[in-house]
Amino acid sequence: MGGPNDAALAEPHTSHGDAINRGINRFTEWTGYSSRRVTDDPNGPRDNPFYRDNAQHMPGWGNTFGLDFLDPHGLPSGATAQDRATNYVGQNDPTGVWAGIRRRLVENEGGYIDQLPRGPDGRPQGNIGFGQVYQAHVDAYNAEHADAHASGRDTHAANSFVDPASFALAMYGAPLMEHLGINAGPITGASIDYFNDPTDSATAGWAKRMGLAGAEIGAGALMMTNPVTFLPGLATAGLGAFGAGWNTASAIGAGMLGEWGDAIGDGAQAVGRGISSGARAVGRGISTAATTVGNVASDVGHGIADAGRSAWNTAGNVASSVADTASNAWHGATDMAGRAGSAVSGAASSAWNTVSDW
């Protein structure tokens, strides 16, 4: 294959960079993900060259802030960031969600590139903006989720695209690692797997991002205790707070509260079934125990009655009556206990069935 920027955008390999990335790869694999490139061989499967082929049209330090020297490989950092992203995720894609998002991103960003002014050679000139790249990602996630739900391919996937501040870190920050000889691919792939996985539910994605935001706020607060690191700390804490707010709002928009309702329904059903069967078992236990105690008491009562008859004929009749009364009372008690147990069991069962149905 061999695109125009393949050589320029090749991942750096240094002893320290490769050592760091081996550690990242081991950790992500230990947690059930993969942060390895889909292939290092241009003739191998899965490689997506779109961001290399269109590198000059991507936003970066130079064309956004005038800081060209910060763009790695002499090409906009957005090209490095997105090449590493698209080629370090989605290694295992049974539902086709990753493939769908990859295509939608190419189409969405390709559409923005097509709208750029044309040069004398008829080719697009200049670059698309950070906002367009961000919107392309938001739209790709939303459209793919709607598609996966409608087709039934993946009704669980609903994790909306991450907040713009975190995305800016990925677009401008992560590629800086490549100036230091560290391939940004594994950390980019891992961060997408952990915090931006489109196959996650809205709740799972939100929970992970809240964990990250909490860590950022905590670390920022700690840094703010030192005057030297106060400003970076403030920025870190601010990033965390912004991410927490933005991602909560987008998760709600993606149906997180509906997922909670479903989970509560499922949980209530499971807990209700457990309590219902537990209550039935307790009721049956009480009933059985009460019947046993009643039978023993009845036997004792009859024994007393028999003894009374033989000892005192006259008084024996009275004692027998008393004993029969006691026996009847115990039988009544056992019946009542049994009925009470059944009633408790039935009431608990129907109450929880009602709760679970609701």
Next chain:
Amino acid sequence: MEYRLGLVIVLALVLGGCMKKTQPVETGPAEWEPIALPTPATYRDVVVRQIRGSGPNDIWVLANAHRTDNPGAPYGLSFHFDGKQWNLAEVPARATNTIVPISPTEAWALGVYGTVARWDGKTWTAEKIVGIDWDLIDAAGWHDDIWVAGAGQGLVHFDGQRWTDVRPPELGTMGIHKVFALPNHELLVPRHDKKDDPAIVHYAKGQWRIDPVGPGGIVLLAATGPRDIWAIGAKNHSYHFDGFRWSKFPTSDGYYIGAWATSPTEAYIVGEHGEVLIWDGLAWKRSPSGTRARLWTVFAPPGGKPIIGGDGVLLQKK
């Protein structure tokens, strides 16, 4: 205090709901036996992604595998069965997403970023389809008439001369992941729309038409002809068309990835956790595969035994 108690109860209910897990499938005594592939010693962890063939003496297997000298990267790998033995094939690695075997001297393999390769009976020739800058996921067709799904709107079509991006309104605006070619040269495409129940779009003799199926989504297609068509959901349901009407049949709570039909009384579905369902003419029944691996694909050559493949396995019905 009551507030805290209520919070604890709600959290317990949420956790209870979140932790509810589907019971694992009981595999039981295996009804399938392994097939040995001639995998090169430098490859490991072979994942069989698709099995297709034009007959019992022309079966192709597309797979991914890790190379021992580069353990991180999955490479495309392919095999061919000529009726006597399995051989390593040379399908271009970037075209190992899907294959359409037309005959022993014609096959089309498609893959990433618009890559297509053609088999002429002796060699594979690969090219990049100009203007198709996305992955090609599934394909079907006949001689010089190939249709391709690319996980987005519309289809890519080869008419014997050139490839074009085709987007008739009947296909709707949702992504297309499956296509199926009937022997009578009728193309089937699942259609999903936010407003309507899923449908199958038929293409025959230059005309597109929409045939509503039923609620629940269509993830897989399998058919032997216009009077034996399966539209299968990812889980719980399937629809069968007998030439007159669609009838719904339950499958199970598993997640299904591959399907194949050989007759109105024999069809197969495979999916997660080694689950295999076989249609016997009346109902879908579990067939213990002897594996818990994810199964990606199933194929049954006419007159031959069905073959299933997945993560590290290629199995044939005993």
